[in-house]
Amino acid sequence: MELMLVGGITLVIFPLAWLLRASFGLDAAQYAAGFLTFNAAYVVNDPHFTVTYLLFYKDVRARLKNPRFVIAGFAVPVLLVSWAAFALVTRNAQLLGWMVQLMYLLVGWHYAKQGFGVLTVLSARRGVRIEGRTRAAVLFHAYAGWAFAWANPATPAGEFEEKGVVYWAPPHPRWFEIATGTVFAVSTLLLLVVLYRSRKQRLPWAPLFAFLVTVWAWTIFTTIDPVVVYFIPLLHSVQYLYFVWLMKRNEARAEEGPPRFGRPVAVRLGILALSAVGLAWLLFHGVPDFLDLAVTRRFPPSESLGATPFLAAFFVFVNLHHYFMDTVIWRRENPDTRWLRDP
Secondary structure, eight states, rough: HHIIIIIIIIHHHHHHHHHHHHOHHHHHHHHHHHHHHHHTTTTTTHHHHHHHHHTTTTHHHHHHTOHHIIIIIIIIIHHHHHHHHHHTTEEEEEHHHHHHHHHHHHHHHHHHHHHHHHHHHHHHHHOOOHHHHHHHHHHHHHHHHHHHHOOOOOSSSSSEEETTTTEEEEOBHHHHHHHHHHHHHHHHHHHHHHHHHHHHOOOHHHHHHHHHHIIIIIIIIIIITTGGTTTHHHHHHHHHHHHHHHHHHHHHHHHSSSTTOOOOHHHHHHHHOOOOOOOHHIIIIIHHHHHHHOOOOOOOTTTTTTOOHHHHHHHHHHHHHHHHHHHHHHHTTSGGGGGSOOO
């Protein structure tokens, strides 16, 4: 079950997607996948972003001494809000478009980093600590995969659209795709050699498989199947939420009994889940929809910003802030990560 939740189910979805296309055609298969994943986002994808806020801003005063917390928790959101606000006030779609492009640049880093975290945490839970050459080879492969995903495929400069915002993006030249692809191939060979030669640090196969699925299927070759691509953000979110559940469940179990006699585990996890779902609706739907409706009633929509500029701004802001908060939450220095191991 753990393997399925952290990425293994991807290999189940591939044949199901093929059967769906063969039985009903590509258009019907894509419509069904899009409908399912769009509605699932309300309770899976969107809450996976907002639960980060509930984890990150816990015990704020105690964490103010941590420079990483201050940067990710205060400096970054102030910068992002200022950036988005200036773009909206000046009705500058290109300025907001640069923010979108930063999101797409960092999302590969976020996926690869999470895959590395899955491998290290699940290996540690099985008594294997990844160190030395093995850790360096795995990290190199993860970052090389991120770079290749960003460069691939080669595309000319042109106009693109995100949540109604039309912006210009620079080209991804062919030489950049070839260069990053070469580095990625080298990292793959190096990883295979290190894994083969490492006798004392044999990695558990399930965590390694989850890591490779995250880097290869979810980060690089995302469009290999036109139906499976709809499920990738959902699968990434399930993977993330599994570790949130693991950490908070173990913490609740430890504090349920004496001397604290805290709330039952199910109650604490239920409150966390409902809070994340509610906050997700506010940030991705309630507040931006209200602001877009209020603004478009007074001002005609801009051709380049579209009719939902606040939706675009909120969407990009939450994504980017989520990436930075994660760099603090899931570090070893965070005392809460001790609950990733069963008490």
